[in-house]
Amino acid sequence: MSKMKTLKIAIALLISGGLFLESNEMKAQDLTAKEIIEIADEKNRGETMQAEMTMTIVRPKWERAISMKSWSKGDKYFLIYITAPAKEEGQVFLKVDKEMWNYVPTISRMIKIPPSMMMQSWMGSDFTNDDLVKQSSIVVDYEHNLLADEIIREKECYKIELIPHEDAPVVWGKIISWITKDGFDLWKSEYYDEDGYLQNTQNAYDIKNFGDRDNPSRMEIIPADKEGEKTILNFTTSIFNKPIDDSFFSKQNMKKVR
Numbered sequence: 001m002s003k004m005k006t007l008k009i010a011i012a013l014l015i016s017g018g019l020f021l022e023s024n025e026m027k028a029q030d031l032t033a034k035e036i037i038e039i040a041d042e043k044n045r046g047e048t049m050q051a052e053m054t055m056t057i058v059r060p061k062w063e064r065a066i067s068m069k070s071w072s073k074g075d076k077y078f079l080i081y082i083t084a085p086a087k088e089e090g091q092v093f094l095k096v097d098k099e100m101w102n103y104v105p106t107i108s109r110m111i112k113i114p115p116s117m118m119m120q121s122w123m124g125s126d127f128t129n130d131d132l133v134k135q136s137s138i139v140v141d142y143e144h145n146l147l148a149d150e151i152i153r154e155k156e157c158y159k160i161e162l163i164p165h166e167d168a169p170v171v172w173g174k175i176i177s178w179i180t181k182d183g184f185d186l187w188k189s190e191y192y193d194e195d196g197y198l199q200n201t202q203n204a205y206d207i208k209n210f211g212d213r214d215n216p217s218r219m220e221i222i223p224a225d226k227e228g229e230k231t232i233l234n235f236t237t238s239i240f241n242k243p244i245d246d247s248f249f250s251k252q253n254m255k256k257v258r
Contacts, residue, residue: 033144033160037177039184041139043213046240048073053235057125060228066123075137077249081257088123092254098169100129103254110251119171126200126221126231130171141168142175149181152188153203156181172199183207185216198224210238 031039049072057064067084071077078095082088090105100113118130142162150159157178164170173194180187185207191200200223204216219233247253 033146033158034139036146036158036179036184037142037144037160037162038139040177040179040186041137043184044186044215045072045075046213048241048244050237050239050242050244051235052237053233055123055125055127056232056234057123058228058230058232064124066125071244071248073244073246073249077244077246079249079254079257082123092257094249094251094254096249101251101254103251105255110254115169126223126226126229127233128171131221138162138175138177141165141170147176150178152178153205155187157187183214187216200224208235210235210240212240 049070051070053068053070055066055068057066065085066082066088069081069083071079076097078093080093082091092103094101094103098115100118102111102113103109104111113129119128121127122129122131142164145161145163147159147161150157157180160177160179162175162177164172164174172191173196174192176190176192177186178188179185185204186202187204189202190198191202193199200221202219202221205218205220206216207214208217210217215235215238217235220230221233222230248257
């Protein structure tokens with residue numbers, strides 16, 4: 001990445017964090033579509049992230065809540081520990097590079113999840129395994145095109161089309177994302193299959209302060225063909241850029257983490 005590009009992204013991140021006002025010399029509209037995606041991705045993930053959250057699966061006749069803790073480091077490492085309900089408590093999911101495992105304590109078994117299962121539902125929700133462990137990179141694996149400016153839920157947004165590179169290991173045929181101009185938040189995303197049909201819509205809500213940044217605290221994913229169904233992810237805590245050693249993300253630690 002060039003020094004100028006790095007400087008532009010750093011300044012935009014500071015602007016989005018509210019540390020100083022935007023200057024005439026550095027306006028967000030000077031950024032390319034890829035740089036906007038990079039800023040949003042960095043703000044959403046940080047170098048590391050530790051979080052506590054509750055996922056609520058909503059169906060026409062029932063709802064189910066799952067609480068968890070998560071740790072991530074870049075796009076290489078990801079670990080989730082289920083804290084509730086009691087039936088699933090202690091289950092752990094680990095991603096290292098392109099490999100993923102699930103530890104089930106009730107049967108003391110470590111299960112490797114093959115790439116062919118990355119699009120399967122995670123814990124019965126509308127999120128896939130790929131969604132939860134962020135296997136594909138919205139920065140590296142896609143070509144980015146700035147389509148327009150649009151207002152989404154009272155926020156002015158950049159509308160950006162993401163088309164996967166021909167050799168990219170991704171599951172979507174296209175993504176359209178709306179990123180807020182005032183905070184570089186991933187405010188809305190539509191996910192399309194290889195035939196161009198809309199599969200899922202993801203919306204973000206409720207901007208809250210999480211230490212060094214303001215981020216959405218609630219995400220909803222709504223499947224296109226299942227009326228009355230959605231999955232809600234509420235973040236109660238998020239800590240960014242606190243050092244985590246690589247050794248934390250190991251199969252050995254899956255049996256110890258709490």
